[in-house]
Amino acid sequence: MSDILSRTRSAFRWTLALRIMSQLFTWFVSLFVIRFLTPADYGIVAIVETVSMLALQLASAGLGNALIRQDNLDKLFIRKILGLLILFNLTLALLQWFSAAKIAQFYQQPQLGQVLQITAIAFLFSPWATLASNLLARELNFKSRAKIDLSASVIGSMLALSLAYAGMGFWSLILANLAVTIMRAIGYTAVMKTLYLPALHFRGTGDAIKFGATLTATGLLFTLFMKIDILIAGQFLQQNQLGIYAVAFHLALLPLAKAMPLVNEVAYPMYAAIRHQEGEYARVFCYIFRIITVFSFPLFYGLAAVAEDAVLLILGDSWQQAILPLQLILLTVPLRLATNLFTPLMKALGYPSTGLIHVSVSLLVTAIVIYLAAPYGVNVMAASWLVSTPLFFLFALQLCTRRSKIPFSTIIIALAPPLFASLMMFVMIMGFNQLSGDAIPRWLNLLITVIMGALLYCTILWIGFRQRFTEALKFRL
Template sequence: MVSEAAEIKGSSEEIDGEGAFKDRVRSAVIWRSGSQILAQIVTWASTLLVIRLLDPADYGLFAMTQVVISFLAFLNGWGFASALVQSDSVDPFRIRQAFGLLLLLNAMLAGIQYLGAPFAAAYYGQPVVAELLRVQALIFLATPFIALPEVMMARKLDFRRQAIVNLAAAFAGAGTALGCALAGLGVWTLVYAPIALFWTRAIGLTLIARLLVWPSFNFRGCGQIIGFGSAILFTQLFWLVQSQSDVFIAGSRFAPHALGLYAEALFLAQIFMAKFVPPLNEVAFPAYSRIKDDPAAVRWGLIKTIRLLMLIAAPFYCGLAVAAAPIVETLFGIKWIGMVPYIQLIALALIFMTVQILFAPVNNALGRPSVSMRVSLCGAILFPTAFLIGAQWGLIGMAWAWLGAAPLLLLVTARLSAPLNGVSLADIGRAMLPGLVPALVMAIAVGFVSEAIAGYGLAAPIRLALLVMLGAILYGTLLWLFEREALAEVRRLVLRRRSAVEPAA
């Protein structure tokens, strides 16, 4: 059934005025980001309990399977569905075509992963990897029932209903993880929890969007979907080469225990970039699509996003780097302390990566996914090369590779994207400085204090609490003294009422 079929065509173009549109975007950001924060609190609470029950080797084995899944997932057809967001109008038959594509592609991927699992296990020299991959193939079968409702609700900036389902899925995944860990299932805990999460989202989104349609396998006339989706597909492929090549390279060179430490360090360092920035980009893509004919508004929106995001991201990453040791000891336990040097280097690199990934939704919304594809191609060359060089010095060398490659990729992204969105490298630098400079000063001061109190024998949670408190006070004071305009901008964003009037970009 498609109960909202009459509303679909052109519904995303109904704008009640500039102020109303800004309020809808603001509401979408609050619902999407707010639900993400709550979902992550639930997930992290479960993860911190589970991680104390499992062994680093379990996470090493799981990381090996994730490389395979990620390299197949770029073909899951999400880009074809995303074309519905960027289109000026969508009819029910186009939706059925997109659903048919999603079903075909994901059924194929599930079959490939199931049949190819023994080859992956042979590469890693770990027979259990084959068993894990075969069960994880169920994730692909859920993808069509997640992607289609998500993009159709995103087209109308409807993220409230998505938030409800995402929270329910987070509880389902967290509960499954904790139950499996307590039952002593080991690495299988990390397999069953995502499956529970994905299928809860699939069922919930399909029902709440009321978008259960009969698929069409007649693909005539869907050239726009294929063209746009193909560019997104290759962008995702190159991104996966970039983001998974370190574990792929390390998997055949280092023991599962050592790889597990590196993989979890990567997970912790990437929490902000991987968990909180993508929801913003999910809102940004349909929002930029709505104003794509106003270049000044697009440019202003991107610069403002960078500036506001760095006010949060910069202190997070800098604080993570200087307080890595008490954070790991407090949250993970002493057996994970080997993660610390990896976290420190990767966290600093991700300051640049967090800004870099903000450009893709802008380029895609402007109808030029080929620019994002070229950027991803550069990343797919730059990062694996850096990892191969860094691997000569062990896993710490691969962490240094992150710090060397990330700023270079941001530079490439700015150069390739500037002719399209009008944002220069100088604009990016000016937008980053209000958050980055105070964060660096704060990190240096906190680092000195951390060294000073290290010899007093304080418990890790106490040291962490002291450092976090000191960092928050220092960063807030520096912003108050030197960046009051940035603070005022955040306050206006959070407290703005629907009746407020803002000048046009």
């Protein structure tokens, strides 16, 4: 038990360190890429990513997660899983290739057809990437995975910047993302030092297929949930407005999109190893929940408070319309993150249907709210997340705590201190910004409010919730 937690802690350290290096570099480069592209370019990219993400979610068929939970894993079983993955991916590649023209016609964007056909190439590499990635995760070998991710991200970011500077527009992001997928597939396989060949007879894979099908359905609906606003808004908003909303949403969820895979990919194997010890997995989960929420709430609420200065300084005046949508969406991100923390625990405990139930309800609620809000523009769309996010968070909380036997009240009590302290910090910084107006240079105002926010949050937490403050100070990776 202690060995598992020790290996998990080491894996998390390596993954976090290399992921931070990767994200700092890619975030820095992406800010320059945005300056070379137009809102219209991001409107096209948003639609392409939505279609591709839905298809790629099906590509793994949840079989990678089944490999991690398999008690007796032999070479033949691995080859059978690879054979299934290849069949799924070839089917998806053909479907995307031949449906590309219809999708382009639906969105009245002729460029989409060729772009979707090019991105279908990713399906040829996906089976080996999925297989190798999850076999490395099973061994808790996240250090090697993180090195490959870092290398691929750096090369992909530089490729995107070079192509954007050369005037390639939306193609710069499309081709860079494709290159990253290919590099990861090759890198994971090389690190594993074993090139498996597929087996095309599938006896004995029934349980894995059933488990994977549930996770695939959940993942597909989750991807649809993450992109439902773009799919709906594409019918109501002009391409320029859609691009503004897409960039605001992308920037708001970028830290979440990068952090959650890090947490989940390390937490899932750990929970799977201790899933039969109810008291231990509950203790570990609650500790992780407290630590992540005490840092995530001030981060995102602080970003929302300084968004105006940051956007105008970094992205320029042409993205001014993205400021309010960005602020509104940022306020919802900590609850999204808190909801997603249950995902690896539910999978490890053998309740993959929990995610399916939760995401189905979330998708339905969000689709209705977005459909009602979209005709009124990007600001109302962004504000609609303030309504839907607390609803699907509370639903997920009730569902997951009941199945994991973790008290509902324990999670609410853990959530309250950082939420209250962060909200107070946000209000005070926004008030300061209103009072200062244009009297202070924008760069200096940004620096002042960042320092002020950190001091305010720590002070409020120390005065009102000293135990949480002390626990956060003692946190060690």
